Amino acid sequence: MRRDYNLSKDFPIHITRWVPLTVLEPFHWHNAFEVGYCFEGKGQFYFEExxxxxxxxxVFVVSHMEKHRAQSDAAMPSTFYFVKFDGSLMRGTENELLTPFIMKSKHFVNRIAGDAQIAPQIGHLMHEIWKEMQEQNRAYKSMVRGLLIQVCTLLFRYFSKEMSTAEWSRSLQAYNKLQPALRLIHERFSEDIRLEHIAECLALSPSRSYHLFKETIGEGFKEYLTKIRIQESKKRLRDPNASITEVYLSCGFQSQSAFYRAFKLVEGMTPKEYSHYIIMS
Incomplete structure (x- = not known):
């Protein structure tokens, strides 16, 4: 089932019912936040290592740009509700509600076991989001946003018990500080963006800008920019009429060889292999 969705600028949220394959697929990621609820079956879920x-x-929490993949049990395939959304939907609420989605600690536990008190509450809210998005009755957007805020509030209350207030505060402040640079990259990824442009955008030195990226996103500016470009190229490769040259030039790569090297490094396969994989799936 296709996992790469373009979120609407007017209402940036998408929900899907997802059944992972019984074979282990390549890692994927999204430049959005995700929360998933397994309502039947079993399997495995991988978040990098x-x-x-x-x-x-x-319940599973997937942070911004975090590599992940899932695999269903052959005898009892798992089925999920997965909500993907942009942080802009939380405007007007308490900023801290996004904190569970921006934690990059290796010690952060992405899974909330089904026997936790909040797990069935989140499952019910996810089901209601699914119904609202399917039926689209009058004012459904307001209803969906309200349900999502409840989900995020429950997640925040749960995870805030696991980490210190100081650590939550540092992560949130760093993420908010980085927002102008992230917007710049997402809007102008096809251009020749350099660390100096990021530093100017953030009103920081290039060295401090680099470290802010590393501390907040878990990787450097160049690595993040490359992943955004690869993510966009994957969307374009789904068009059977698009040529490789059109794809890499529109995504900011200066040559086909540079595009192939970056794609292979990030995805573990070449663009042609990925195109074939998409056709077969």
């Missing part, structure tokens, strides 16, 4: 067993009732 972390691995979790999946059982019905479990």
């Amino acid at each position: 972390k691995r979790y067993e999946v059982r019905a009732g479990d």
Whole structure:
């Protein structure tokens, strides 16, 4: 099932019912926040080097640009509700509600077990979001946003018990500070963006800008920019009429060789192999 969705600028949220394959697929990521609820079956979920067993009732939090993949049990395939949304939907609420989605600590546990008190509450809210998005009755956007805020509030209350107030505060302040640079990259990824442009945007030195990226996103500016470009190229590669040259030039790569090297490094396959994979899936 296709996982790469373009979020609407007017209402940047998408929900899907997802059944992972029983074979292990390549890692993928999104430049948005995600929360998933497994309502039946079992399997495994991987977040980079972390691995979790999946059982019905479990909740999973996926942070911005975090590599992840899931695999269903062959005998009892897992089925999820997955909500992907942009942080702009939280405007007007308490900023801290996004904190669980921006934690980059290796010690952060992405899974909330189904026997936790909030897990069935989140599952119910996710089901209501699904219904509202399917039916689209009058004022459904307001209803969906309200349900999402409840989900994020429950997640914040749960995870805030696991980490110190100082650590939450540092992560949130750093993420908010980085926002202008992230917007610049997302809007102008096809251009020749350099660390000096990021530093000017943030009113920081190039060295401090680099470290802010590393501390907040978990990788440097160049690595992040490359991942955004690769993510956009994957969307364009889904068009059977698009040529490789059109794709890499429109995504900010200066040559086909540079595009192939970056794509292979990030995705573990070449652009042509990815195109074939998309056709077969």
